[in-house]
Amino acid sequence: xxxxxxxxxxxxxxxxxxxxxxxxxxxxxxxxxxxxxxxxxxxxxxxxxxxxxxxxxxxxxxxxxxxxxxxxxxxxxxxxxxxxxxxxxxxxxxxxxxxxxxxxxxxxxxxxxxxxxxxxxxxxxxxxxxxxxxxxxxxxxxxxxxxxxxxxxxxxxxxxxxxxxxxxxxxxxxxxxxxxxxxxxxxxxxxxxxxxxxxxxxxxxxxxxxxxxxxxxxxxxxxxxxxxxxxxxxxxxxxxxxxxxxxxxxxxxxxxxxxxxxxxxxxxxxxxxxxxxxxxxxxxxxxxxxxxxxxxxxxxxxxxxxxxxxxxxxxxxxxxxx
Amino acid sequence: xxxxxxxxxxxxxxxxxxxxxxxxxxxxxxxxxxxxxxxxxxxxxxxxxxxxxxxxxxxxxxxxxxxxxxxxxxxxxxxxxxxxxxxxxxxxxxxxxxxxxxxxxxxxxxxxxxxxxxxxxxxxxxxxxxxxxxxxxxxxxxxxxxxxxxxxxxxxxxxxxxxxxxxxxxxxxxxxxxxxxxxxxxxxxxxxxxxxxxxxxxxxxxxxxxxxxxxxxxxxxxxxxxx
Numbered sequence: 001x002x003x004x005x006x007x008x009x010x011x012x013x014x015x016x017x018x019x020x021x022x023x024x025x026x027x028x029x030x031x032x033x034x035x036x037x038x039x040x041x042x043x044x045x046x047x048x049x050x051x052x053x054x055x056x057x058x059x060x061x062x063x064x065x066x067x068x069x070x071x072x073x074x075x076x077x078x079x080x081x082x083x084x085x086x087x088x089x090x091x092x093x094x095x096x097x098x099x100x101x102x103x104x105x106x107x108x109x110x111x112x113x114x115x116x117x118x119x120x121x122x123x124x125x126x127x128x129x130x131x132x133x134x135x136x137x138x139x140x141x142x143x144x145x146x147x148x149x150x151x152x153x154x155x156x157x158x159x160x161x162x163x164x165x166x167x168x169x170x171x172x173x174x175x176x177x178x179x180x181x182x183x184x185x186x187x188x189x190x191x192x193x194x195x196x197x198x199x200x201x202x203x204x205x206x207x208x209x210x211x212x213x214x215x216x217x218x219x220x221x222x223x224x225x226x227x228x229x230x231x232x233x234x235x236x237x238x239x240x241x242x243x244x245x246x247x248x249x250x251x252x253x254x255x256x257x258x259x260x261x262x263x264x265x266x267x268x269x270x271x272x273x274x275x276x277x278x279x280x281x282x283x284x285x286x287x288x289x290x291x292x293x294x295x296x297x298x299x300x301x302x303x304x305x306x307x308x309x310x311x312x313x314x315x316x317x318x319x320x321x322x
Numbered sequence: 323x324x325x326x327x328x329x330x331x332x333x334x335x336x337x338x339x340x341x342x343x344x345x346x347x348x349x350x351x352x353x354x355x356x357x358x359x360x361x362x363x364x365x366x367x368x369x370x371x372x373x374x375x376x377x378x379x380x381x382x383x384x385x386x387x388x389x390x391x392x393x394x395x396x397x398x399x400x401x402x403x404x405x406x407x408x409x410x411x412x413x414x415x416x417x418x419x420x421x422x423x424x425x426x427x428x429x430x431x432x433x434x435x436x437x438x439x440x441x442x443x444x445x446x447x448x449x450x451x452x453x454x455x456x457x458x459x460x461x462x463x464x465x466x467x468x469x470x471x472x473x474x475x476x477x478x479x480x481x482x483x484x485x486x487x488x489x490x491x492x493x494x495x496x497x498x499x500x501x502x503x504x505x506x507x508x509x510x511x512x513x514x515x516x517x518x519x520x521x522x523x524x525x526x527x528x529x530x531x532x533x534x535x536x537x538x539x540x541x542x543x544x545x546x547x548x549x
Contacts, residue, residue: 043393045330045382051394052379130391130399 003085004163009078014160016071020064021153027064028146030057031139038139040131054135058123061142065116068149072109073262080253088168092250093176098169101159108152110269115145117273118280125287134285172248176233184234184247191235198224198231202304205275209293214279221275224300228268232307239310244322264306271299323485323516324351324374329383329393331369331541343369344541347383351518353484356511356531359520361538367520370538371487374518375408376400388484405430409478413490415470417462417477423449424458427476434481444480452476452506468499475506486510488519492526500525507531 004010034054039047079096083089086098096102119141126134176184185194201224208217233249240252240260252261274296281287315321331344344366351357359367372378373385376392377400385393388407395403404410417426427445434441449455454472457465462473471491478486488507492500504525507517511531519526527535529549537545 040394043328043382043384045332045335048379048381048393049335051396055397127396127398130395132396 002161002163003165004082004160007078007082007085009074009081010160013071013075013078014156016067016074017153017156020067020071021149023060023064024146024149027057027060028143030054031061031142031146035136035139035143038135040135051132054132058127058138062120062123065120068116069113072113073266075109076250076253076262080250082163085165086163086169087165088171090171090173090251091248091254093172093248094169095163096250097175098164098167099159099162101155101162105152105155105159108148108155112145112148112152113269114273114276115141115148117277119145121277121281121292122285125281125285172251173245176247185230189230194227194231195235197227199304201227202300205300206297209275209278209296212282212288214282218276218279218283221272221279221296221300225268225272228303232264232268236307236310238322239314242314242322260306264303267299267303267306271296271301271303274299323353323355323388324349324518325384325386326350326370326374327384329370329373329385330381331366331373331378332381335381342541344373344380347541347543349536349543351516353516354511354514355533356507356517356519356529358526358529358532358535359518359538360522360526360535362522365538366541367538368489369541371410371489371518371520374485375410375487376403405433405481407483407485409481409483409486411471411474411478411486411488411491413493415474415494417470417473419463420461422459422461423454423465423473423476426462426473427480430477430481444482445476448476448480451479451509466499467494467496468502471495471499471503472506475503479510484516486515486517488517488521490521490523491519492521492523497525504529 005014030053034050034057037046038050038054076092079102080092082095083091086095089095089098096106119138122134122138122141126132126138185191189197201220205217205220205224207213208220229249233247237247237249237252238244240257241248249265250261251257252264253259254261274292278289278292278296281289281292311321326347326349329344329347330342333339333341333343347366347370359370361367369378373380373393374387376395380393383393384391387403390403390407392400392403418429421429424442424445427448428441431441431444436444446455446458449458452472452475454469454476457469457473462470465473471494492503495503500523507519508529508531510517526532532549534549535547536543537547
């Protein structure tokens with residue numbers, strides 16, 4: 001058997017994913033029945049059964065989605081631990097590139113995370129009402145999420161069963177191109193332009209969230225997420241590693257760097273999610289939530305503060321920048 | 323005040339053990355009415371009360387209380403509905419034995435978000451109405467059956483509900499305490515409360531303040547006598 005599949009973290013991860021997928025499959029069947037037969041105005045036995053069942057099903061989905069959110073950092077941790085088994089891999093970057101399923105899987109996980117969060121918000125406002133006003137919308141959203149989760153589960157299986165422990169993979173130095181002196185930044189950006197864009201987009205995101213420019217805030221926060229990824233990998237990360245040539249989004253998740261990557265990426269993902277969530281709730285469900293906006297601003301500010309602190313501390317300690 | 327339309331309740335629905343607890347119940351109770359539900363054990367009285375209290379949901383049919391469609395209330399709202407509009411007196415009192423009378427009476431107000439002074443004031447008023455004020459600090463496990471029932475009444479009244487439901491309230495009381503309980507119901511009737519009492523105690527049969535006696539049998543209303 002593949003050595004990867006005997007790894008403790010992989011066994012726990014795949015077993016958890018399987019159990020959660022089975023639960024979601026049961027929820028999927030019930031949700032399909034709800035979508036087909038739901039009629040809140042009816043007082044029939046069938047409708048009462050659906051109402052009772054919907055509560056149970058939504059509770060199952062809620063429970064599974066919360067666990068799936070916790071499984072994302074565990075997945076990252078798992079691939080990071082696999083770097084010990086795969087020749088050439090120094091961190092998760094090499095492991096994720098060990099086959100063609102890794103990158104689509106990670107991307108899909110982040111998309112599903114955002115959609116699941118949206119479903120949880122919708123579920124919260126639906127449960128606050130007495131007549132299940134969003135039951136159809138959230139059921140359709142769940143169907144879409146379930147299809148993506150099915151693809152994710154399949155990719156999970158394909159990914160972990162197709163990692164070869166005999167073939168060497170590239171390490172992050174090669175993947176992120178600095179050993180050859182190549183600039184991995186898109187659109188011809190260089191570091192100064194990237195940093196200007198980073199701080200300007202942060203300011204734009206904060207301003208549009210605070211001033212209720214909902215559509216703009218959605219695009220600004222999404223753009224900020226993408227630019228932040230490059231800014232962390234190509235600039236701020238080098239201050240975390242204290243090495244100008246070390247450009248990697250994964251090494252900062254390791255104990256040498258006090259697992260700060262979990263905090264950094266966690267702040268960014270949560271901040272972006274809450275910004276998008278508050279915008280979607282306002283645009284499509286006419287529900288303005290100051291609480292969601294405040295949480296978003298808090299996480300995004302903590303992210304920018306944490307990134308900037310590494311640069312400032314390095315400068316104060318050494319009197320120069322990298 | 324309370325309207326039931328074609329209400330059915332089947333326990334263990336869809337299984338070989340399916341049991342029709344209520345069949346085609348149509349009932350309307352006006353505000354301020356006191357209605358007695360009579361019938362032998364298993365006739366569906368308690369099930370009917372639990373549906374009106376939103377403790378359970380019907381298998382089909384419509385239940386409206388005070389303009390609110392309660393047969394379809396999600397669980398979260400059912401609790402709020404009970405806390406706001408319903409007072410329930412149970413056969414076995416359902417008191418918290420480790421707490422004293424006043425603490426038991428306060429229980430329904432714990433999540434009301436009211437200031438403590440207001441809560442204590444409401445509890446005092448309620449205990450006075452139920453004639454149990456003098457035992458406020460007494461642990462419930464040291465009360466007699468009649469006193470426990472008065473404590474249960476005080477708890478049912480503390481949030482000033484419009485609808486009071488009593489499920490076999492005198493089943494564990496002697497005749498003297500049962501008569502005291504009935505006197506208390508008469509007082510509540512005078513306060514304009516709507517009351518539904520499920521009982522097979524003959525003491526309730528010819529009371530002047532009772533507007534109707536509804537007889538139930540095998541989950542059906544077989545007779546409704548205007549008093």
